[in-house]
Amino acid sequence: MTHLSLDKIAKRFGGLQAVSELSVDVSSGEIVGLIGPNGAGKTTVVNLITGMLKASSGEISLDGKDITQETAVNVARLGIARTFQNIRLLKHSTVLENVLIGFHRQGRTSMLANMFGLPSVWREQAEFEEKAHSLLKRFHMQRFAQQPAGSLSYGHQRRVEMMRALASSPGVLLLDEPVAGMNDTEAHDLGILFRELANDGLAVLLIEHNMRFVNAISDRLCVLNAGKMIAKGSPNEVMSNPQVIEAYLGPEKYDA
Amino acid sequence: MISLLHAFLPLAELAMIQCLLALSQYTVLRAGVFSVATAGYACLGAYSAAVLVTQYGVSPYMGIAAAALVGLIAGIVLSIPLALLRGTFQAIATTAFGEVVCAMALYAEPITQGAMGINGIPKVVGPLGLLVALVLVTILIVTISRSGIGRAFDAIRQDETVAVSLGVNVRKYHAFAFAISGTIGGLAGALLAFNTYSIVPEQFGYIMVVPVLAAVVLGGRVSVAGPIIGATILTILPELARPLAAQRFFLQGGILIFVMVYLPDGIVDTVLNRIKVSRSARHLVLQPQPRSS
Numbered sequence: 001m002t003h004l005s006l007d008k009i010a011k012r013f014g015g016l017q018a019v020s021e022l023s024v025d026v027s028s029g030e031i032v033g034l035i036g037p038n039g040a041g042k043t044t045v046v047n048l049i050t051g052m053l054k055a056s057s058g059e060i061s062l063d064g065k066d067i068t069q070e071t072a073v074n075v076a077r078l079g080i081a082r083t084f085q086n087i088r089l090l091k092h093s094t095v096l097e098n099v100l101i102g103f104h105r106q107g108r109t110s111m112l113a114n115m116f117g118l119p120s121v122w123r124e125q126a127e128f129e130e131k132a133h134s135l136l137k138r139f140h141m142q143r144f145a146q147q148p149a150g151s152l153s154y155g156h157q158r159r160v161e162m163m164r165a166l167a168s169s170p171g172v173l174l175l176d177e178p179v180a181g182m183n184d185t186e187a188h189d190l191g192i193l194f195r196e197l198a199n200d201g202l203a204v205l206l207i208e209h210n211m212r213f214v215n216a217i218s219d220r221l222c223v224l225n226a227g228k229m230i231a232k233g234s235p236n237e238v239m240s241n242p243q244v245i246e247a248y249l250g251p252e253k254y255d256a
Numbered sequence: 257m258i259s260l261l262h263a264f265l266p267l268a269e270l271a272m273i274q275c276l277l278a279l280s281q282y283t284v285l286r287a288g289v290f291s292v293a294t295a296g297y298a299c300l301g302a303y304s305a306a307v308l309v310t311q312y313g314v315s316p317y318m319g320i321a322a323a324a325l326v327g328l329i330a331g332i333v334l335s336i337p338l339a340l341l342r343g344t345f346q347a348i349a350t351t352a353f354g355e356v357v358c359a360m361a362l363y364a365e366p367i368t369q370g371a372m373g374i375n376g377i378p379k380v381v382g383p384l385g386l387l388v389a390l391v392l393v394t395i396l397i398v399t400i401s402r403s404g405i406g407r408a409f410d411a412i413r414q415d416e417t418v419a420v421s422l423g424v425n426v427r428k429y430h431a432f433a434f435a436i437s438g439t440i441g442g443l444a445g446a447l448l449a450f451n452t453y454s455i456v457p458e459q460f461g462y463i464m465v466v467p468v469l470a471a472v473v474l475g476g477r478v479s480v481a482g483p484i485i486g487a488t489i490l491t492i493l494p495e496l497a498r499p500l501a502a503q504r505f506f507l508q509g510g511i512l513i514f515v516m517v518y519l520p521d522g523i524v525d526t527v528l529n530r531i532k533v534s535r536s537a538r539h540l541v542l543q544p545q546p547r548s549s
Contacts, residue, residue, distance in 0.1 A: 050421060076423035084421075090414040092478075092529075094536075101411045105423035107404050111432060117399035125404070146536040148529075168422055 002063060002171035002203045003027045004049070004080070009058035011044055011227075018044045019227045021058075024205075026172065031194060031204040033218035033235075035211065037247055040224040042207045043085055046174050049205075050082050051075040062172070077105055081170035083161045085177045085207075091150030098149045098160050099135055102167025103128040128167075135163045139193075154181050172203045179213055191217040211248075215239065223247065265383055269451055271491040272386040276444035277464070278471040278483035279397055280437045285477045286401070287433035288413030290346045292465050293334060296354035297327040297441025298448065299460035303361055305446035306374040306455055311367075316380040320446045327442020328435055335434035339427050354465060361457035373456030374449075381450040389447055393440055398480050400436070409433065410478075474515050476522025485524050 005025035011018045019041040026032040036042055047053040049060055051072035060068045062078055070078070081102075090098050106128075109121045136142045139159045144152060149160055158178060165173060175194070179187040187210060194217055198204050208214040214221065215235040223231040223238055225247040231238045238244055277294055284291040301323035308314040308322055334353060338346055361368045368374065400406055408429050411419040416426055449455050467490055475486025490508065497504035519526045 072420045073423060073425050076421055082421055088415050088418050090411055093410055101407050102422055114403040114405045115400055121403050
């Protein structure tokens with residue numbers, strides 16, 4: 001059972017309050033959507049959780065342990081994996097190699113063992129390769145295994161990034177706009193997959209733009225606007241909240 | 257035949273030493289560290305070994321081991337302040353390291369004999385010894401490169417943020433790359449000293465830094481064969497081009513410019529990439545298309 005909780009997190013960049021007083025939490029088995037218009041501070045939240053940025057105030061905890069000041073490497077090693085909004089693959093490595101590096105966190109062999117190529121290292125390697133192939137199968141990507149990752153289409157690159165994040169067998173998965181640039185059918189298929197992952201015990205925090213997609217798969221939603229949380233609750237509650245409608249569509253007087 | 261062999265052996269020895277230095281340079285570049293400290297390690301290694309053997313009567317083999325150890329320590333120590341730097345700044349800082357080491361060799365006269373250099377070093381390393389060292393180092397590097405360490409190096413080199421987000425401890429892997437590079441550099445320096453009777457400080461300056469870096473650029477930075485082929489070409493080419501007399505260095509420069517512009521991945525990596533792409537393309541065609549999902 002994993003539980004990630006953000007308590008009154010704030011981040012200032014000089015005079016700009018990028019995120020203020022945000023409290024949100026996500027547990028194993030649920031998908032929590034974090035939505036908001038452009039510039040609302042969604043990606044900043046991901047960077048704060050993963051330790052790429054340090055919060056100005058507030059506390060982030062994983063299973064009750066304070067991780068606010070942890071380095072990015074340690075946060076990753078504790079089992080928080082992410083995908084990037086602007087896909088970041090190892091473009092010159094093959095798809096298989098990209099997935100294999102995801103297993104790094106699970107490596108149990110020492111650096112010295114790796115240096116001298118002890119049998120335990122090759123056993124571990126074979127085990128990771130087998131697991132990588134079953135991930136490729138799950139994402140229908142086996143036939144691209146030996147392709148350089150940079151040569152794939154956009155949608156396929158997104159899948160590689162997700163496989164890489166999953167390879168680390170994280171407790172928490174942060175997805176930063178995972179269906180950006182995909183059509184509704186592709187997004188729907190991925191939505192089913194995210195639900196399966198949550199059912200398998202993963203805590204999923206989904207940063208999204210695509211409202212239809214988020215509403216369809218999230219258990220709870222949290223809406224950010226200009227760094228402030230303006231609404232929280234079930235998708236239906238949130239969507240009928242006047243502040244949310246205003247943030248997305250503008251004040252009512254322009255509607256008439 | 258015998259005279260041909262006699263003419264060829266010194267060149268082969270030189271090529272093998274250059275290969276070792278290029279492998280030292282390759283190790284850091286593979287890990288995404290733009291360090292050019294190899295010549296500095298070689299200087300430390302060569303002088304440690306030479307001083308120990310000529311002044312303290314230590315056995316040459318202990319001298320070689322000590323040189324590798326000195327290189328290892330230098331690499332680890334250097335990695336601590338350099339963990340904060342990236343890219344060009346690492347190159348500048350490591351260039352300064354090389355200059356400092358050379359200056360020390362030049363001015364610590366009571367120990368290093370200054371500009372006179374150390375002479376009368378016993379020649380205990382011949383072509384066979386160099387070959388053994390090169391084979392052992394190559395095996396070590398191939399093992400590292402095919403293990404999880406090589407994968408971590410590749411991730412760090414291509415995108416450090418991604419590597420960090422997957423729990424790769426960049427500082428630790430960079431320190432490891434520095435340590436291996438230092439060990440090989442120190443070892444190569446000692447072998448050079450025991451192969452050529454004498455060493456002088458200036459041979460470890462730019463005159464060593466540039467060809468070693470060029471060898472890796474020419475051959476390739478990813479595959480282990482890259483630095484070996486690059487160093488071999490760059491050592492043999494000036495000899496083949498001897499009829500061109502003083503103009504032969506223009507040929508060398510011309511080839512380097514050509515490779516950097518048209519084969520930026522280096523000769524070996526370009527060829528391997530071509531093979532990989534054509535193989536995977538065939539793979540795609542031959543496999544049945546799965547039902548679109």
